Amino acid sequence: MNRLLRRSFLLLNPRLGLSQYPTPDQVLEAGPEALTEIPYVTEKKATRIVETARTSVASQTDEDTALTLSLTAEDLLRLEKRIDRLKERLWNRVRDRRAPRLLASIEGIGKWSAAVLYCEIGDITRFSSAKKLIAYAGLDPQREESGDIAREKTTGKQGNAHIRSVLYGCVTAAIRNSTNPPVRDLYDRLKERGKHQKVAEVACMRKLLAIVYGCWSNNERFDPTYEKRLKVRQAEKKSAADSPREENAGKSFDMSAPVSRKEAKKRRKATSPEKGAGPPARGQGAFLDEHHNGDSASE
Known part of the structure; x- marks a missing residue:
């Protein structure tokens, strides 16, 4: 079987395909309709495999080679099933x-x-x-x-x-x-x-x-809309924080005037520069900034 034909099987379902049709001659004899019965093999891919087998010049087309390839593929299929069972067993232990x-x-x-x-x-x-x-x-x-x-x-x-x-x-x-x-x-x-x-x-x-x-x-399940909603909330919060500063721009307060502590604190906040943001988020949107989400040039 030539390299292109082998590559075609590797792209599809290699062990199952090789166990049934291990040589180009057997692929040609089976035809596209039989190949489409193999899982994940579409009609287009089956036609491509048959065309590749038709132009193959591989010399290993004898029955002994076919039997060897078929048995090897069957062994690999059994090992795959065993691996799947072990994977399922591990999941059952932690689920x-x-x-x-x-x-x-x-x-x-x-x-x-x-x-x-x-x-x-x-x-x-x-x-x-x-x-x-x-x-x-x-x-x-x-x-x-x-x-x-x-x-x-x-x-x-x-x-x-x-x-x-x-x-x-x-x-x-x-x-x-x-x-x-x-x-x-x-x-x-x-x-x-x-x-x-x-x-x-x-x-x-x-x-x-x-x-x-x-x-x-x-302790949260995955939410695919989390980041979008978080960005909207951050934009709304930033807009709300900018609004009081814009309203109070140009205003001056007499800090010595008799006002309540709450009002004095509010006036100091309006006239003081904005402080830095708090600690970074730990949720699903913790990597929204450009450096961490992979948009930086170094990545």
């Missing part, structure tokens, strides 16, 4: 706990991924912020220096590789299926700015891990 169910509510994160994240992160209170959890996973941007040259790297080899591996699968699924608006919107923004696909995916992994931290630490 009665609150945190894994919260993580599984996040679009893009399935039961297996939620169980792995729960086991790998452990106690969420170990991390005082989403930024520290991201650093623990090794997803914080790394700076590499050599002589006079310094450049930013998307990730390093430090941190928890298991968390990164699980997040990558979750992010690719969320981007492909558009099931997680905050992650998908970030990916689209970065791609529109000309960022490389890998850079955008790593930024989305950081975003998804920040959402994990927000849901888990606040």
Whole structure:
């Protein structure tokens, strides 16, 4: 079987396809209609596979080779079923706990991924912020220096590789299926700015891990509209805070006049400059600023 035909099966359902039709001759004999009975094989893909098999010049078309490929594919299928059973067993062990169910509510994160994240992160209170959890996973941007040259790297080899591996699968699924608006919107923004696909995916992994931290630490299920609603509330609050200053602009108060303490405090507040914002949010929208949500140039 030539390389292109093998690649076609790998893109579809490799072990099931190879177990039934391990050689190009058998693919041709089966035809597109039989191939479409394999899960995830569309009519278009089946036609492409048959056309590839028709032009194949592979020499390994004998019965012995076909039997070897078929048995190997069947062994792999059995191993996959065993792995699926073990994954389900792990989820059954943790599904009665609150945190894994919260993580599984996040679009893009399935039961297996939620169980792995729960086991790998452990106690969420170990991390005082989403930024520290991201650093623990090794997803914080790394700076590499050599002589006079310094450049930013998307990730390093430090941190928890298991968390990164699980997040990558979750992010690719969320981007492909558009099931997680905050992650998908970030990916689209970065791609529109000309960022490389890998850079955008790593930024989305950081975003998804920040959402994990927000849901888990606040004991909340995932809300895909949370960030939009939070931005609206912040804009309304800022507008309301600006209004009194605009109304009191140009006014002068006699601070020595006999007024109540409440009125004096109100006047001092109106004439004093605005103080800095309070502590950062810890919820699902904790990474709304440009640097943390992946819009910064360094990412």
